[in-house]
Amino acid sequence: MMRIRLELPPFIFDIHSSVGFVEQNIHNMYPDDLFINPSRPADYFVGVEKANGLRKFIRPQASFSFDAIEPFKTLPLNHAYASLEWGINYVVANQSLQYVILHSGIVAKGDNAVLLPGPPGSGKSTMTAYLSGRQGWRLLSDEMALILPETLKVQPFVRPICLKNNSVDLVKRWYPEAKFSTVARNTHKGDVVHLCPADSSWQQRDELASVKAIVFPRYDERIDLEITELNQNQGFMQLAQNAVNLNLHGQQGFNTLVSLIENCAVFEVVYNNVEAVKTFLEQDVL
């Protein structure tokens, strides 16, 4: 059975699993220097184990746990690694009250960050994967932006990028040398593969960035690039819909969102050409 302590700034996770390919994926996805001495205290204790019961003889299942609580239904064993990654997202989103958390991809060029909020299927992970691998860019998070309350500062939370369905082949064509996890087939999101971020993202995992722009992406195969600048009211409402724990922060959370909207350029971008989006961000926004 695997039991490791993984430092994923700003948190330390204690992770256990008896599923062989989960351990292989973790070692494939995370650099060696993130595996730390088990004597260091962990923030969160998570794991994914084979589920017991008669069903294991017919259709083996895996179950995610957090502090010995199993918050979700069991999933097919094949989904074990993906469910561990999703479980970590769940834990951070629900427990890390020191941040205003937005459901958003976030990348930065230098210290200038771009928020990419959007619902599943909007293409935010694909866009995040593309941008974070380009020269000068880095990943802060694929799934959640950890904003320091009442500032424009964002804390990186670098983890593998979750790719779904068609975007997997697309990203493999862009980055043939990159490391990918095993495939979790037929999940509720479709076929899922995780992508290991580029070295530069891991190296800068402790460096905060300032949000300069908010881009709501929407992939549309018929449209090369269509950019609409949103007014502050529209931007606020769209951003609020992607806020995970705004109600827990009261006035401080509200002020944080207002500050983001009033100090950043806000766009809705419909695209099928990721390079055109990158050029737009580099030349006109950052």
Add this chain to the structure above:
Amino acid sequence: MIKKITSWDVFHHETLPCTAPTVSCPKYTITDSTLLHKFADGSGVVLYQKNTGAATGLTLDIEDVLAGENMDADTLKLLNQLSASGFLTSNHSKY
């Protein structure tokens, strides 16, 4: 995720055709737990109910509306909606 009322309707309230006659209505006030922010670009205001996390954007100046004596049926409908969502409270007892 944040709770929200039908913000699209509310958002475009200003552009809805108003054909109904004006009516007198009960007075509404913004509740103590509602935060209000007017955007610097003139795009309107946002209301945030800090107890529930509900937020809604308005293109009209809600403070002017609340100060008015008479209003059309659509505006009254909007105020009722905002009241039901906890942004406003009605002072029915005064009437």
